[in-house]
Amino acid sequence: MNSTDKATVKAPTRRSRAVAAKRTAILSAALALFSQYGVHGTSLDKVAEGADVSKTNLLYYFPSKEALYIAVLKNILDVWLAPLRALREDQQPLEAIRDYIRLKLEVSRDHPQASRLFCMEMLQGAPLLKGELEGDLKRLVDDKSAVIEGWINQGKLAAVEPHHLIFMLWATTQHYADFSTQVEAVTGQTLNDDVFFNQTVENVQRMVIEGIRIRE
Amino acid sequence: MNSTDKATVKAPTRRSRAVAAKRTAILSAALALFSQYGVHGTSLDKVAEGADVSKTNLLYYFPSKEALYIAVLKNILDVWLAPLRALREDQQPLEAIRDYIRLKLEVSRDHPQASRLFCMEMLQGAPLLKGELEGDLKRLVDDKSAVIEGWINQGKLAAVEPHHLIFMLWATTQHYADFSTQVEAVTGQTLNDDVFFNQTVENVQRMVIEGIRIRE
DNA sequence: GTCTATATGCCGATAGAC
DNA sequence: GTCTATCGGCATATAGAC
Numbered sequence: 419m420n421s422t423d424k425a426t427v428k429a430p431t432r433r434s435r436a437v438a439a440k441r442t443a444i445l446s447a448a449l450a451l452f453s454q455y456g457v458h459g460t461s462l463d464k465v466a467e468g469a470d471v472s473k474t475n476l477l478y479y480f481p482s483k484e485a486l487y488i489a490v491l492k493n494i495l496d497v498w499l500a501p502l503r504a505l506r507e508d509q510q511p512l513e514a515i516r517d518y519i520r521l522k523l524e525v526s527r528d529h530p531q532a533s534r535l536f537c538m539e540m541l542q543g544a545p546l547l548k549g550e551l552e553g554d555l556k557r558l559v560d561d562k563s564a565v566i567e568g569w570i571n572q573g574k575l576a577a578v579e580p581h582h583l584i585f586m587l588w589a590t591t592q593h594y595a596d597f598s599t600q601v602e603a604v605t606g607q608t609l610n611d612d613v614f615f616n617q618t619v620e621n622v623q624r625m626v627i628e629g630i631r632i633r634e
Numbered sequence: 635m636n637s638t639d640k641a642t643v644k645a646p647t648r649r650s651r652a653v654a655a656k657r658t659a660i661l662s663a664a665l666a667l668f669s670q671y672g673v674h675g676t677s678l679d680k681v682a683e684g685a686d687v688s689k690t691n692l693l694y695y696f697p698s699k700e701a702l703y704i705a706v707l708k709n710i711l712d713v714w715l716a717p718l719r720a721l722r723e724d725q726q727p728l729e730a731i732r733d734y735i736r737l738k739l740e741v742s743r744d745h746p747q748a749s750r751l752f753c754m755e756m757l758q759g760a761p762l763l764k765g766e767l768e769g770d771l772k773r774l775v776d777d778k779s780a781v782i783e784g785w786i787n788q789g790k791l792a793a794v795e796p797h798h799l800i801f802m803l804w805a806t807t808q809h810y811a812d813f814s815t816q817v818e819a820v821t822g823q824t825l826n827d828d829v830f831f832n833q834t835v836e837n838v839q840r841m842v843i844e845g846i847r848i849r850e
Numbered sequence: 851g852t853c854t855a856t857a858t859g860c861c862g863a864t865a866g867a868c
Numbered sequence: 869g870t871c872t873a874t875c876g877g878c879a880t881a882t883a884g885a886c
Contacts, residue, residue: 433869437869453757454757454758454759455674455758456672456674456675456754456758457675458671458672458674458675459672459673459674459675459758461860461861461862462861462862462863463860463861463862471870472870472871472872473861473862473863474863474864474870474871474872475869475870475871477862477863477864478869478870479869481863482862482863483861483862483863534757537753537757537812537813538672538754538757540812540813540815540816541669541670541750541753541754541812542670542671542672542675543670543815544815544816544819548815548819551815551816551819551820552819555816555819555820556819556820559820576840576844578837578840578841579833579837581820581821582833582834582837582838582841583837583841585806585809585810585813585817586806586809586838586841588809588813589805589806589808589809589813590801590802590805590806592805593801593802593804593805594801596753596756596757597753597756597801597804597805599756599759599760599764599767600756600760600767600771601801603760603764603767603768603771603772604767604771604772604775604797604800605797617795617798618798621794621795621798621799622798622802624792624794624845625794625798625799625802625842625845625846626841626845627845628792628844628845628846628847629840629841629842629843629844629845629846630841630844630845631844633849649851653851677878677879677880678879678880678881679878679879687852688852688853689879689880689881690852690853690854690881690882691851691852691853693880693881693882694851694852695851697881698880698881699879699880699881851886852885852886853884853885853886854883854884854885854886855882855883855884855885856881856882856883856884857880857881857882857883858879858880858881858882859878859879859880859881860877860878860879860880861876861877861878861879862875862876862877862878863874863875863876863877864873864874864875864876865872865873865874865875866871866872866873867870867871867872867873868869868870868871868872
């Protein structure tokens, strides 16, 4: 900590802002590289270069590569979970799910690196996130499963296992970020193309919604 | 996966069989490690140890780490694509898709490492598979899209973009292999559990099928 | 085909001046 | 906080004997 300035804690000084900016620059460069080459495939040299700082300086802000990686993961977890947090029982279920799909596809379009890094961590068994998964995430999913269960009991939704519905929502929306290379190879298009984005939103919404709608 | 080595075209001697066995042992150990730790996170030492050969010996069979990685990828591509290849227009569409989902979930259960390594490669932009993706895979997907299009034109399937339906099938089924850590953290169960496996098959089938069924 | 020994390069992290 | 210099370790790959 900076002992020369007692006001550091309250009002951010010019210096502390510069420090914060450097931290975010490093985190951003790390996310870009980790998500493409993996943690082991990325050297601190490259991260430093991407953030325009020296490697030694980087290690001043983050004491080790693992510490940096954990910081990156913590940063993106919120973005990733935000759409699910937004699900609430007082909404109309089909509208809520329609909204969720659009939101999550926006995340896939606007934060593909976060999505991919998260996926990569999961593939490896989530050694650094296992705690969060079994704690916070499980609670969140249990909570939202109860919401879905409620909708089903009110006859507003077809009887499906809530967990599997949540997995389907996750899988179908993330796919466009995580497998964007494949999507592009096959369709020749990207979510960044507005027409393709809207077509994707509508198709995913329709298939999922029709699959869980109640019919008379 | 269980394909025998074709290096010796005529009569396989005892020696050539031993050689083939070593190659597959190395490929198998490499798949297990690469899919968990990534290529960069795995040393040839560990692969050699896993295959019970010396590192120098391993490098006799595969001249470099990259050559080994490519060999592993080529091996699993077929397994991964087999279910899609099985889609044929003369089938009843809903039956065909129901079968596809079960087949692909069996792959997720029985070859999770292949699924994960494939996913990992995709996340990184598929530098070594891009050629295959834009060639063979694109042709296969175009072909199967035409099949789906045919079903739609015959009024046997709801009007959806075939590509998005294929992506949905891929995404929902692979999820249980690629994100098995998360699935297990949330549900406490695995596809290896027969009850959970069947529940998964039924739920995915129902949600997807209901989403694309034609109703009067 | 299989081994021992080793060349060679990179990378994470530390020491210490300023 | 930032720099230069460097240590120590590990990993890929090769050389050469058997």
